Amino acid sequence: MSDIAIRMEHVYKKFRKGEVFNSLRDLLPALTGRMFREGELSEADKREFWALQDLSFEVKQGESLGIIGQNGAGKSTALKILSRIMKPTKGRMVVHGRLSALIEVWAGFHQDLTGRENIFLQGTILGMAKREIQSKLDQIIAFSGLEEFIDTPVKHYSTGMCARLGFSVAAHVDPDVLIVDEVLSVGDFAFQARCVQRMHEVLRSGTAVLFVSHNMNTVAEFCQRCLLLEKGRTLMLGPVAEVISAYLNRSKEAREADASSGPVMISRVTVRNEHGACLRFHAGQKAWIDVDLAALVRCTRLSVALYIKDEQLEDVFGTSTTGLGSPEFSLEPGQRFQCTFELSLNLVGGTYYPTLLVFRCDNQTTYDRWMPAATFHITSADDVRGAAHCFPKVVRHEVLAASRESLPSNPEPETPVASER
Amino acid sequence: MKAELQELCRYHELLWMIACRDIKVRYKQSVMGFLWAVLMPILIVLSGVVVRYAYALASHAPLHTVDIAAVAVKSLPWAFLVSTIRFACLSLTNNRDLVTKIYFPKEIFPLAVMVASLFDFFVASAALVIFLLALKIGWSSSLLWIPVLLLTTILLATGIGMFVSAASLFFRDVKFVVEVLLTFGIFFTPVFYDVEMFGEKGKWILLNPASPVLEAFGACVARRQSPDLPWLAYSIVFALLTLLGGYAFFKHLEPAFAESI
Numbered sequence: 001m002s003d004i005a006i007r008m009e010h011v012y013k014k015f016r017k018g019e020v021f022n023s024l025r026d027l028l029p030a031l032t033g034r035m036f037r038e039g040e041l042s043e044a045d046k047r048e049f050w051a052l053q054d055l056s057f058e059v060k061q062g063e064s065l066g067i068i069g070q071n072g073a074g075k076s077t078a079l080k081i082l083s084r085i086m087k088p089t090k091g092r093m094v095v096h097g098r099l100s101a102l103i104e105v106w107a108g109f110h111q112d113l114t115g116r117e118n119i120f121l122q123g124t125i126l127g128m129a130k131r132e133i134q135s136k137l138d139q140i141i142a143f144s145g146l147e148e149f150i151d152t153p154v155k156h157y158s159t160g161m162c163a164r165l166g167f168s169v170a171a172h173v174d175p176d177v178l179i180v181d182e183v184l185s186v187g188d189f190a191f192q193a194r195c196v197q198r199m200h201e202v203l204r205s206g207t208a209v210l211f212v213s214h215n216m217n218t219v220a221e222f223c224q225r226c227l228l229l230e231k232g233r234t235l236m237l238g239p240v241a242e243v244i245s246a247y248l249n250r251s252k253e254a255r256e257a258d259a260s261s262g263p264v265m266i267s268r269v270t271v272r273n274e275h276g277a278c279l280r281f282h283a284g285q286k287a288w289i290d291v292d293l294a295a296l297v298r299c300t301r302l303s304v305a306l307y308i309k310d311e312q313l314e315d316v317f318g319t320s321t322t323g324l325g326s327p328e329f330s331l332e333p334g335q336r337f338q339c340t341f342e343l344s345l346n347l348v349g350g351t352y353y354p355t356l357l358v359f360r361c362d363n364q365t366t367y368d369r370w371m372p373a374a375t376f377h378i379t380s381a382d383d384v385r386g387a388a389h390c391f392p393k394v395v396r397h398e399v400l401a402a403s404r405e406s407l408p409s410n411p412e413p414e415t416p417v418a419s420e421r
Numbered sequence: 422m423k424a425e426l427q428e429l430c431r432y433h434e435l436l437w438m439i440a441c442r443d444i445k446v447r448y449k450q451s452v453m454g455f456l457w458a459v460l461m462p463i464l465i466v467l468s469g470v471v472v473r474y475a476y477a478l479a480s481h482a483p484l485h486t487v488d489i490a491a492v493a494v495k496s497l498p499w500a501f502l503v504s505t506i507r508f509a510c511l512s513l514t515n516n517r518d519l520v521t522k523i524y525f526p527k528e529i530f531p532l533a534v535m536v537a538s539l540f541d542f543f544v545a546s547a548a549l550v551i552f553l554l555a556l557k558i559g560w561s562s563s564l565l566w567i568p569v570l571l572l573t574t575i576l577l578a579t580g581i582g583m584f585v586s587a588a589s590l591f592f593r594d595v596k597f598v599v600e601v602l603l604t605f606g607i608f609f610t611p612v613f614y615d616v617e618m619f620g621e622k623g624k625w626i627l628l629n630p631a632s633p634v635l636e637a638f639g640a641c642v643a644r645r646q647s648p649d650l651p652w653l654a655y656s657i658v659f660a661l662l663t664l665l666g667g668y669a670f671f672k673h674l675e676p677a678f679a680e681s682i
Contacts (some may be wrong), residue, residue, distance in 0.1 A: 015680070024594050027592065087677075110446060124435045129436075130434055
């Protein structure tokens, strides 16, 4: 067996939109009608459209490939073809080994059965042998964190509990190829952390992973390579950072096409390190944010503002070119302008969204605003909370011997002196 | 087709799992589950008794216990046939999530329905044995035909089940058509009556592939005779062809299931 886990070769998928006859009642009159009006057959052909066109890629064992794109780009169709639920109209697809999909992880649950019975049912549906499930049962239940409710019928579960149980089963299948479609967002914070950890384990064990998500940082975290789809076509296939920044810039272009543009347009924003486009930084590293803008009409007294927003889209930091001492600038129609912000990323771990603004300094008119213009992820080895990373160190850490006078022999009412506590 | 059957074998555990799911859900309240298995046969037997009684009154012929026994015996395979076809018809659309989300051979659904119905059949058979003993109908060597007859019924039910399950996925009103056919089918199948009552014209009734099997059930169990072999052979061949045709039809349409459901 070669080390290729998935190979898609020139896969096409055609769908028919519009009316489809799905009852005999409609079909019979239509058939008799068609005999008299033969010319209308061609109209049915017009209603066809290609959901996927010429999709080719390979994924090696232990490699993970992200698939991104807007809604309707063909991501789900690609996954359905891979998991053999749909047949491609044209092209070839090969999957080596056992394939498992983390899609709608509780699809097989039956409401009247208990959690434990559903583990067996879902596990079998996902292709595990009964004995295999039996041996992993404790692990699965522990992972779901539903020990107390495991013998309760699933109909009494909340949606979150169903999702957790479903994910726990699916996460223990140990497949050769794993397809993940936007499921890491189930459960509470602790469960999500466990899911992410499990995903890393799966990746380390040599499983090939296909990862579909709208969360660019999850894609960036798990994938080495990424595939960008648009309207069924492959736009880009390459290193994850390049593809994601191309995708974010593309959504900008799509907005330009909407033509609700002001006198100045921000045309490109790139987050990079010293080597090039980059999405993942360690706390304290330096980052550069390149901004391109172009003027459509004459504009004067301009300044560019940069805000860094956190996951809740709250500003954690903001500045502007004029605020940093650069002069105001003016642009003639068609002129372009470039600037680069250098930042020390003293931020705690998490996802951040740079937001860019072009505004006129004297009357504070905003000409263009792009939010979020990009995205990057900070990793930090320290357990620190908040937004700003102050790079704290513990410089003194000792247990002092009990001395006679410090013993509370005669407890006094606590006095609110903050410095004493 | 060989590769497809091999794949089905690989998924045999899933077949049992889904059949068990259906049985478990039905028998979760054990009294209701048991009632469910015997309710339909009991109703069929009662209707049969009414029909036979009316017939006896009209023709001034006596009503024999063996006739009642024959109705009871034939009601079980008929109930099995009806419930398999009825639930197989809905099996794919009821499991919509599984059909569209996860890959496995989808014939597992109609097959699991058949297995669950077969379980009901055995539960009801236990009740039937008691009933037959009460009517003083005991052991005979013709009972050895039962496995052959049962197998034929299973083949026929599964074959038709595959046809209707796949068809009802593409045409939503197939289930209504099937329901009507099943409701009135009992008049064209010798459950309440025996084919011999029609004399020469009985062969028209026997053209219904379910008829020779049901007649054979009645003959072997209630009347302790051997079945009408040529007609039984017709039934067996028909059942085999139905299963092959139904399976081929199902497999041919299977790739389009996820898009059409």
